[in-house]
Amino acid sequence: MSTADAPAIPALEYQSDRAFLGHPRGLGYLSFAEAWERFSYYGMATLLALYGKYQLFQPGHIERIWGFGGFRAMLEGHYGPLSPLTMGGAIAGLYGGFVYLTPIAGGIIADRWIGRTRAVTIGAVLMAFGHFCMAFDQTFLIALACLLVGVGLFKGNIAAQVGDLYAPGDLRRADAFQIYMIGIQISVVAAPLVCGGLGQKVAWHFGFGAAGVGMLIGLIVYLSGRRWLPAEPARIAGSLAEPRPKLVAGEGKRIAVLALLVPVLAFTAVGNQQLFAAYELWGDAHYQLRFFGWEMPSTFLISFDAAMSFVTMVxxxxxxxxWATRRKEPDELTKLTIGSIIATLAPATLALASLHEAATGEKVSFAWAVAFHFFNDVGFANIFPVGLALYSRASPKAIGSTMMAVYYLNLFIAGLIVAQLATLLDRMSGFEFWGLHAVLMAAAVVVLLVVRGVAGRLLAPAIDPESPATA
Incomplete structure (x- = not known):
């Protein structure tokens, strides 16, 4: 029997388990595995736009990429002529979006055929291979394809396993996803320092290779904790571990509301998702990054954001x-709305910083960067993990993995928006560019307020008096 086929512990045992920070120990294995996967992802994503601008899309390199002629023609047919700067930003934005589209297929494959554990395992192997392919100019498009398919199998399914550790009314669920995100943020701090530092200061391909090693470590961690993960509704050793659940009457309304929320959440995410595309390029050109004679690599902006995100998540x-010890804790939809309001202040801050730069002729002080990352990360802490908790709890069990992948579609849509916006970087002033982001996000806040008023009760949690958190 393979590690992937090893039987998980009974549901009642892992739901009552409090061995990991008051949560099931399976949360620890899933958090560390996802943390290493995010190390590999953010290590690669941190380098992608800069690598394209400074090397890959320059003469002498771009001609070596297998199949890139047709790919470039497709991009420029949509966006118009692209320089290495805007091509790097556009491809980074598209990649940052498409990694959240492929989980739809990954969720369906897991729900219907191979189960979540096998899907996560295969996905991790494909991602490791993709990162190593980034070490060669020729295999750039192959690398992107492997990474997109691998993330599709990995991302939604491992998040669904986090949700499956808890009974439907267990109030620890939202807390669990925030702890899950804290583990990720630690790796996101390290990834730009390790992969970005190697890429910018040693060689680009060393940075991508480090990302591949990180993915292999994540796979080892995941498989080592298989015993503590939720049981799969799939065939194990020729018999069903448990019957697959089916949709019941009334769940269609919840599915519809959750699906309609996806594009709204996409607009709340454009400020955060722009980090790896236009923001990193804009910061490279406009921030004052010299401190006491040392020039900080622009990739370190991502580590700074991750460190700030870790603090704000905690x-x-x-x-x-x-708050819960003194007042009633708000539901997930209310937290999402609060987080979106705060996140909107982030691009508004950069718009003001750009006005100051235009007025003084001096590069933007790093104090403006601190303000941007603070607002962005406080908002993110109350949007992304809270959204995971909402979709994990409110989604019908029959299509749990698929609905978690549907949630990630908001980041796919945000990536498309970000890619389009990134092509405007050299056509708009900083005030106009970041002000546009703030306006789009503010419009999404208004829609969230309307949805909360109209459909809030449909998505409100039902407290289970027998759950471990309420016992």
Missing amino acids: GSVAFWRW
């Missing part, structure tokens, strides 16, 4: 735990 978990 702070958010602590705040809502404190």
